[in-house]
Amino acid sequence: xxxxxxxxxxxxxxxxxxxxxxxxxxxxxxxxxxxxxxxxxxxxxxxxxxxxxxxxxxxxxxxxxxxxxxxxxxxxxxxxxxxxxxxxxxxxxxxxxxxxxxxxxxxxxxxxxxxxxxxxxxxxxxxxxxxxxxxxxxxxxxxxxxxxxxxxxxxxxxxxxxxxxxxxxxxxxxxxxxxxxxxxxxxxxxxxxxxxxxxxxxxxxxxxxxxxxxxxxxxxxxxxxxxxxxxxxxxxxxxxxxxxxxxxxxxxxxxxxxxxxxxxxxxxxxxxxxxxxxxxxxxxxxxxxxxxxxxxxxxxxxxxxxxxxxxxxxxxxxxxxxxxxxxxxxxxxxxxxxxxxxxxxx
Numbered sequence: 001x002x003x004x005x006x007x008x009x010x011x012x013x014x015x016x017x018x019x020x021x022x023x024x025x026x027x028x029x030x031x032x033x034x035x036x037x038x039x040x041x042x043x044x045x046x047x048x049x050x051x052x053x054x055x056x057x058x059x060x061x062x063x064x065x066x067x068x069x070x071x072x073x074x075x076x077x078x079x080x081x082x083x084x085x086x087x088x089x090x091x092x093x094x095x096x097x098x099x100x101x102x103x104x105x106x107x108x109x110x111x112x113x114x115x116x117x118x119x120x121x122x123x124x125x126x127x128x129x130x131x132x133x134x135x136x137x138x139x140x141x142x143x144x145x146x147x148x149x150x151x152x153x154x155x156x157x158x159x160x161x162x163x164x165x166x167x168x169x170x171x172x173x174x175x176x177x178x179x180x181x182x183x184x185x186x187x188x189x190x191x192x193x194x195x196x197x198x199x200x201x202x203x204x205x206x207x208x209x210x211x212x213x214x215x216x217x218x219x220x221x222x223x224x225x226x227x228x229x230x231x232x233x234x235x236x237x238x239x240x241x242x243x244x245x246x247x248x249x250x251x252x253x254x255x256x257x258x259x260x261x262x263x264x265x266x267x268x269x270x271x272x273x274x275x276x277x278x279x280x281x282x283x284x285x286x287x288x289x290x291x292x293x294x295x296x297x298x299x300x301x302x303x304x305x306x307x308x309x310x311x312x313x314x315x316x317x318x319x320x321x322x323x324x325x326x327x328x329x330x331x332x333x334x335x336x337x338x339x340x341x342x343x344x345x346x
Contacts, residue, residue, distance in 0.1 A: 012263025074100025188314025
């Protein structure tokens with residue numbers, strides 16, 4: 001049985017966008033064992049992908065070279081006798097471990113001039129492959145070969161027992177349908193819908209019978225408190241009270257998810273949740289939720305067209321933040337009502 005090592009991305013969203021690649025490898029090769037070398041914060045995602053046999057925690061922080069430590073890890077992985085490695089990040093250092101592990105076939109994009117470290121080198125044609133998920137999936141093919149479309153659907157496995165434990169630990173009431181809001185965005189504030197808009201939408205949904213949960217990391221806790229206060233306490237602020245594994249369990253409970261373009265947006269898509277995705281500084285032409293094509297009608301993209309968007313900046317370079325300020329709650333509510341699984345209470 002072929003053994004493949006995937007060097008996974010460092011972002012949660014990108015890790016989920018890599019799942020069609022994993023599915024494609026299984027479809028092409030039949031019986032195959034795929035391990036993933038990934039940072040610890042992405043491990044819970046990969047562990048819930050049925051295509052992955054084992055997750056190997058990468059001990060390196062973002063930006064760290066630690067050449068000797070990479071050589072040592074590579075020599076340890078050499079004992080596993082992988083047949084192939086696929087290096088998804090474009091950095092020079094991300095290609096070192098498969099090279100040190102003497103993996104005979106090492107595929108990836110040219111990136112930071114990685115000739116030699118890689119011996120199956122792809123050159124990216126952004127016009128032919130506009131989606132990040134397509135760029136990853138292309139690595140399952142020979143360089144220059146046509147990418148089979150549509151991409152395979154993605155999914156995460158969720159254990160109902162873990163979900164019950166998580167909701168019990170947090171003392172959450174599941175007697176009402178849940179609207180999960182994901183107000184954070186690790187990349188920067190330019191991707192975040194304003195707190196006042198989340199608060200206004202939560203008041204409307206609460207009147208319709210929803211329990212509104214705010215889900216995010218510890219970095220989003222203060223933002224969650226702001227939304228909760230502005231909503232008149234109709235929200236439950238869970239930001240910072242869960243790890244990623246528990247956040248996945250909570251999102252799996254939701255009848256509706258409203259999210260910025262973030263890792264948790266891609267989690268909701270992979271869980272097949274009805275989703276409204278909010279875009280401002282980023283572009284759905286590059287990183288849309290994959291359920292937009294695999295489950296038509298279940299996901300909606302909301303974006304206003306202004307001349308400066310997308311700018312891909314971490315903070316609004318013009319200071320007005322129109323792309324999110326002018327994306328009003330009424331517009332988002334209309335998209336909620338258009339989802340194929342309509343909001344309860346009409």
